[in-house]
Amino acid sequence: MTTNTSIRNNLKNIEGNICNACERAGRKREEVTLIAVSKTKPIELLQEVYHYGIRDFGENKVQELNMKQEILEKDIQWHMIGHLQKNKVKYLAQYVKCIHSVDSLSLAETINKEGKKAGRMIDILVEVNVAKEETKFGVYIEEVEDLIRKIAVLENIKVAGLMTIAPFVSNSEENRMVFRKLRELLVDINLKNIDNVTMSMLSMGMSNDYEVAVEEGATHIRVGTDIFGERHYNL
Ligand SMILES: *Cc1c(COP(=O)(O)O)cnc(C)c1O
Numbered sequence: 001m002t003t004n005t006s007i008r009n010n011l012k013n014i015e016g017n018i019c020n021a022c023e024r025a026g027r028k029r030e031e032v033t034l035i036a037v038s039k040t041k042p043i044e045l046l047q048e049v050y051h052y053g054i055r056d057f058g059e060n061k062v063q064e065l066n067m068k069q070e071i072l073e074k075d076i077q078w079h080m081i082g083h084l085q086k087n088k089v090k091y092l093a094q095y096v097k098c099i100h101s102v103d104s105l106s107l108a109e110t111i112n113k114e115g116k117k118a119g120r121m122i123d124i125l126v127e128v129n130v131a132k133e134e135t136k137f138g139v140y141i142e143e144v145e146d147l148i149r150k151i152a153v154l155e156n157i158k159v160a161g162l163m164t165i166a167p168f169v170s171n172s173e174e175n176r177m178v179f180r181k182l183r184e185l186l187v188d189i190n191l192k193n194i195d196n197v198t199m200s201m202l203s204m205g206m207s208n209d210y211e212v213a214v215e216e217g218a219t220h221i222r223v224g225t226d227i228f229g230e231r232h233y234n235l
Contacts, residue, residue, distance in 0.1 A: 007045065010227050011052050014210075018221070021214035032214055035079050037206075037224030039064065040231045043071055049227060050076065056097070058222050062088040069095060081163075081203075081222055083137050086110040090117075098123040100163040100203050100222075103138050108151040115156030122156060125163040125203055128185065130178045133167060141181065145189055152196045161201025161219070162186050172209035179204050179216035 014034065022029050037058040038046050046057060046068060055075060059065040060082025069078055069092075077097035084101055092099075093114035102108050102124045115122040126147060129138030139147055144162070151159055164182050166175040186199050205213025207226040214221065224231065 006229070007048055007227065008052060010229075011049070011054070014223060014226055017211050018214055021211040025215045025217075027214070027217075031219060033220045035081075035203075035220055035222045036227050037081065037222050038068070038228065039082075039224065040233060041228050043068060045228055046072060056220075058100075058224075062091050065096075066091055079220075079222075089114045093118045093120075093122065096122065098125065098160060098201070100125045101127045101137065102151070103127045103147075105147060105150050108147075108154060108157060112154035112156045120156070121158050123158050123160040123201075124151070125161050125201060126151075126159065128162055128164045128182060130164050130181050131167050136165060138164065141185055144185060145192065148189060148197060149194055152194050159197050159199060161199040161203065163201075163203035165206070166204065166209055166213075168208070172212045175209045176212050176216060179209075179213045179218065183217040 018032055019029055022032060033056055035056045035058040036049050036054045039060050050073060056077045056079060058079040058081040065078060078095060080092060080096050080099045082101060084099060084107060086107055089110045099111060111122050111124060126144055127138035128144055129136045129140055132140060148159055151157060162182055162185060166178045169175055182204055183202055186202055190199055201219050202217055203220040204218045205221040207223050210221040210223055
């Protein structure tokens with residue numbers, strides 16, 4: 001394998017940043033999982049990141065996810081982080097670790113149906129559009145509890161937590177309240193004691209703002225550019 005010193009250095013820097021953010025927040029490093037967002041990136045770069053110990057990868061296109069999953073090591077945990085069409089759920093139901101982008105009951109019902117066929121429980125996160133950006137997917141904060149109550153009765157789905165994509169800002173501090181609100185929402189909903197719902201995952205924070213997200217309680221950060229460099233969509 002040809003190794004790439006910049007990826008190694010990037011991972012080292014990110015690791016240091018996560019540790020520092022955990023320390024500032026009085027959290028343990030083990031509470032945070034780094035998901036390497038590898039969309040558009042070639043297999044060899046994923047293999048390199050794997051070589052450095054990363055086992056969680058995130059993709060946003062079903063076809064690309066399937067292709068990479070078939071080729072790469074079977075102990076990888078694959079996270080579907082992009083908008084998911086119902087007719088494609090069947091292609092990842094066998095193996096996906098967690099679907100981060102559930103924002104409708106009908107999508108959840110399809111995931112449940114495919115989970116049943118595959119003979120497994122599928123972990124999902126409800127995607128929340130905290131900042132009510134018109135261009136983004138996800139449900140608004142005030143709709144989340146109702147959606148979760150409806151999903152909670154589906155037998156082959158586990159509602160594992162909440163996910164958000166924060167606004168693109170130049171100063172990551174501007175997203176602190178977005179992350180804080182998502183965490184408070186998770187705590188509030190857990191306190192309602194809904195049958196089958198004990199959420200523990202908070203998927204929030206990307207290259208631009210993962211340190212703030214960790215300070216605010218992220219359990220899963222989704223980092224692409226800071227690991228792999230800029231994405232080029234003309235591959
Ligand atoms: C692409 C993507 C990321 C990673 O973004 P970077 O800014 O490259 O770290 C994280 N989450 C989602 C949902 C994405 O689509």
